[in-house]
Structures are given as C-alpha cells and as structure tokens.
Amino acid sequence: MAGTGNVIVVDHPLVQHKLTLMRRKDQPTTDFRRLVSEVSLLLAYEVTRDLPLETIEIETPLEPMTAPILAGKKLCFVSILRAGNGILDGMLDLVPSARVGHVGLYRDPETLVPVEYYIKVPDDLGERLTVVVDPMLATGHSAAAAIGRLKQAGAKKIRFVCLLAAPEGLAVVAETHPDVTVYTAAIDRQLDSHGYIRPGLGDAGDRLFGTK
Numbered sequence: 740m741a742g743t744g745n746v747i748v749v750d751h752p753l754v755q756h757k758l759t760l761m762r763r764k765d766q767p768t769t770d771f772r773r774l775v776s777e778v779s780l781l782l783a784y785e786v787t788r789d790l791p792l793e794t795i796e797i798e799t800p801l802e803p804m805t806a807p808i809l810a811g812k813k814l815c816f817v818s819i820l821r822a823g824n825g826i827l828d829g830m831l832d833l834v835p836s837a838r839v840g841h842v843g844l845y846r847d848p849e850t851l852v853p854v855e856y857y858i859k860v861p862d863d864l865g866e867r868l869t870v871v872v873d874p875m876l877a878t879g880h881s882a883a884a885a886i887g888r889l890k891q892a893g894a895k896k897i898r899f900v901c902l903l904a905a906p907e908g909l910a911v912v913a914e915t916h917p918d919v920t921v922y923t924a925a926i927d928r929q930l931d932s933h934g935y936i937r938p939g940l941g942d943a944g945d946r947l948f949g950t951k
C-alpha cells in the first residue's frame with residue numbers, strides 16, 4: 740500500500756494483475772464483472788484495515804477465551820450508481836453485514852457535470868464509517884458531489900474507493916473534501932478532452948453491464 744496525502748494506492752500484486760486484465764479491450768463482460776468483484780474484495784480489505792475491535796468472552800470447543808470482534812456500529816457502503824454496484828458486490832462478499840446506501844448520479848456527456856437522480860442512505864450514517872464506491876474518479880465532480888450529499892445526510896467519516904483515478908480528479912476531491920482519503924488501485928496519466936481516463940479502461944458502467 741503506497742500513500743501520499745489523502746490518496747492510498749493499493750499496489751498489492753493481485754490487484755495490479757487483475758487490473759491489467761480488466762483494462763484489456765477484448766475482456767468479455769462476464770470476465771470484466773468478475774474481475775471488478777475480485778479486486779473490490781481486496782480493496783475492501785485495505786479500506787477496513789483499521790476498523791476498531793473490542794473483546795468478548797467466548798468458549799472454543801476446548802476452553803474459554805477472550806476474543807476480538809468488530810466494535811460498535813461498523814460500516815456503510817455507498818454505491819454511486821450505476822457503475823459503483825460492480826464494486827459494491829465484491830465488498831459485500833467480504834462484509835455481508837454492512838449497511839448499504841445508493842447515490843444515483845450520471846455525468847452529462849457534454850458538460851461533464853454530475854446530475855443527481857436518486858439518494859437513499861441509512862438514518863444512522865453518522866455513526867458508521869462511510870465507504871463510497873465508484874470504479875472511476877475522472878474529473879472528480881461525481882465523487883465530490885456524492886460526498887457532499889452524504890455529508891448533508893450526516894456522514895462524518897468518509898473514505899472513497901475506486902479502481903482508477905486521474906490526477907485531475909484526485910486534486911478536485913482533495914480540494915473540496917480534504918478530510919476524505921481515496922483508495923485506488925492505480926493513478927493513470929491524464930484525462931482526455933471527453934473526460935475519459937487515459938490509458939484507463941473505457942466506460943466502466945458499459946463494460947460492467949454490457950450496454951455498449
């Protein structure tokens with residue numbers, strides 16, 4: 740795990756290997772979706788690394804012991820629709836008890852401005868670590884808007900997980916939400932004139948759901 744400022748690059752060899760497979764343009768939808776889910780499980784491992792523990796008394800088949808369990812209210816995963824759902828599935832495999840919120844946003848293809856069409860989150864968001872998930876952090880405006888809405892809804896401790904980030908988008912998130920750490924599998928070179936990440940992996944939503 741490599742970190743600078745509010746960004747952590749999850750450089751685990753399995754993550755990097757699977758990301759390369761995902762980037763390949765000839766990767767079929769089924770395999771792309773499975774790879775996103777597998778990488779997401781590894782990213783979930785990193786983003787939950789410092790969750791607080793408490794101890795309880797239990798009995799093993801051989802003797803009593805004091806054993807660690809997660810303390811208090813734990814997690815809420817928030818998926819930025821629709822591509823965020825690809826990451827959500829993998830994370831829920833690792834933490835099936837997590838609460839889940841959804842923020843519906845699409846990026847206007849002309850202006851690249853995010854348009855909100857849905858939000859539903861748990862009432863007790865403020866008591867949970869809020870992990871916002873979306874595979875792509877491009878201009879950063881979708882992430883910044885979603886994080887802003889979650890703060891309005893009560894979220895206090897927020898982390899953002901993506902597969903790929905552009906330097907431009909990371910700068911936007913750092914400026915608008917300096918309290919939020921971004922976990923990403925890679926930081927790519929740049930955005931192109933259409934707001935796509937280069938070299939990137941194309942349109943994550945379309946590749947996950949086979950819509951193009």
Ligand SMILES: O=P(O)(O)OC[C@H]1O[C@H](OP(=O)(O)OP(=O)(O)O)[C@H](O)[C@@H]1O
Pocket residue numbers: 819820821822823844845846847851853873874875876877878879880881882908934943944945
């Ligand atoms: O950082 P930004 O420039 O805001 O771009 C990133 C956003 O674009 C993609 O979603 P898209 O708008 O294509 O919606 P979709 O998930 O429904 O495909 C992606 O999943 C992010 O949400």
Ligand SMILES: O=c1cc[nH]c(=O)[nH]1
Pocket residue numbers: 875877934935936937939940941942943944
């Ligand atoms: O490269 C990009 C940029 C935004 N959204 C995507 O799905 N891909």
Ligand SMILES: [Mg+2]
Pocket residue numbers: 822942943944945
């Ligand atoms: Mg899309």
